[in-house]
Amino acid sequence: PIGLLDGRIIDLNEKIVEMEDRGYQFGDGVYEVTRVYNGKPFALKPHMDRLYRSLRELKIPAVYTFEELASFHERLIAESGYTDAAVYLQITRGVAPRAHAFPENMVPRLTMTIRPSKTNVELQTSGAKGAFVPDVRWLRCDIKSINLLGNLLAKQRGKETGAFEAVQIRDGIVTEGSSSNFFIVKDGVLWTHPVSNLILRGVTRTIIIDQLAPKLGLTVIEKGFDQAFALKAEETFVSGTNTEIMPLVRIDAATVGDGRPGPVTRKLIEAYNEFVI
Numbered sequence: 272p273i274g275l276l277d278g279r280i281i282d283l284n285e286k287i288v289e290m291e292d293r294g295y296q297f298g299d300g301v302y303e304v305t306r307v308y309n310g311k312p313f314a315l316k317p318h319m320d321r322l323y324r325s326l327r328e329l330k331i332p333a334v335y336t337f338e339e340l341a342s343f344h345e346r347l348i349a350e351s352g353y354t355d356a357a358v359y360l361q362i363t364r365g366v367a368p369r370a371h372a373f374p375e376n377m378v379p380r381l382t383m384t385i386r387p388s389k390t391n392v393e394l395q396t397s398g399a400k401g402a403f404v405p406d407v408r409w410l411r412c413d414i415k416s417i418n419l420l421g422n423l424l425a426k427q428r429g430k431e432t433g434a435f436e437a438v439q440i441r442d443g444i445v446t447e448g449s450s451s452n453f454f455i456v457k458d459g460v461l462w463t464h465p466v467s468n469l470i471l472r473g474v475t476r477t478i479i480i481d482q483l484a485p486k487l488g489l490t491v492i493e494k495g496f497d498q499a500f501a502l503k504a505e506e507t508f509v510s511g512t513n514t515e516i517m518p519l520v521r522i523d524a525a526t527v528g529d530g531r532p533g534p535v536t537r538k539l540i541e542a543y544n545e546f547v548i
C-alpha cells in the first residue's frame with residue numbers, strides 16, 4: 272500500500288511517524304476522508320474547505336493550497352491505480368518536544384493514504400441495524416479532529432450489540448452517528464440535527480440537504496429531536512463519505528417502519544448514486 276508524506280509518495284511500510292509528532296502524542300491534528308469514484312475525487316472542494324476550517328479553528332497554519340492538495344489526491348489515485356477508493360488525509364501541528372501549549376514556529380505535517388472502497392449495496396438493500404449510545408464526546412464536534420476516542424467508544428459499543436452504526440444521544444437529543452450524520456423521515460419530511468458545535472457538518476449531509484432533497488421535492492427540517500421521536504419515524508438512515516446513505520431498519524430492539532428500507536431513503540440512495548458519477 273502507498274501513501275504520501277508532505278507531498279512525496281511513500282511506501283506505507285516506511286516508518287515515518289516521529290516520536291514527538293503532536294498528532295501522535297496529543298491527537299493534535301485534523302483530517303478528511305474523501306471518496307474516489309471512477310478514478311476521480313468526489314466533492315474534493317467542500318472537503319478541503321472543511322479541512323481549512325478545522326485548521327483555522329485549531330490555529331494550525333495552512334501550508335498547502337487547494338490546487339496542491341488536489342494534485343496530491345490525483346497523484347495517489349494515479350500511483351495506486353484504484354478507480355474506487357477512499358483517501359485519508361491528515362495534518363498534524365508538527366514535531367516538537369512535548370508541551371501542552373502550541374509551540375512556536377511549527378511546521379505542520381501532512382500524511383495521506385489511499386485504500387480501495389466500494390458501496391455496500393447488499394446492506395443498503397437489506398437495511399442495517401443501529402444502536403443508541405450516549406454521546407460522550409467533547410464540545411467541538413464541528414472540528415474534524417483526529418481525536419476520535421469518543422467516536423470509537425460509541426462505535427465499539429454499537430458493534431458489541433451487533434449494530435452497523437452507533438447513534439449518539441446528548442442531553443436527550445439525537446446528535447449524529449459515530450462516523451456519520453443521522454436523518455429520519457417523519458410524515459414524509461426529512462429531519463436532522465442542526466449545524467452546531469455538537470455535530471460534524473457532513474459533506475454528504477450537505478449534498479442531501481442542498482442537492483438531493485430539492486430534486487426529490489422533500490422538505491428538510493434541521494432541528495433537534497429525541498430518541499422517542501426518532502423511533503416513531505417511518506424511516507431512518509445515516510450518511511457519510513464511506514457510509515454514503517445507509518438505511519437503519521432497526522435501532523436497538525425497535526423496528527423502524529416495516530423493517531425494510533423505505534421509499535424516501537431508497538430514492539435518496541438512487542439520487543446519490545447518480546450524483547457521485
Ligand code: PDD
Binds near residue numbers: 449450451472473513
Ligand atoms: N467520518 N459525523 C462524524 C462524526 C463523522 O466522522 C463523519 C465522517 C460524518 C460524515 O461526514 P461526511 O459526509 O463529510 O463524510 C459525520 C469519516 C468518513 C471518517 O471518520 O472516516
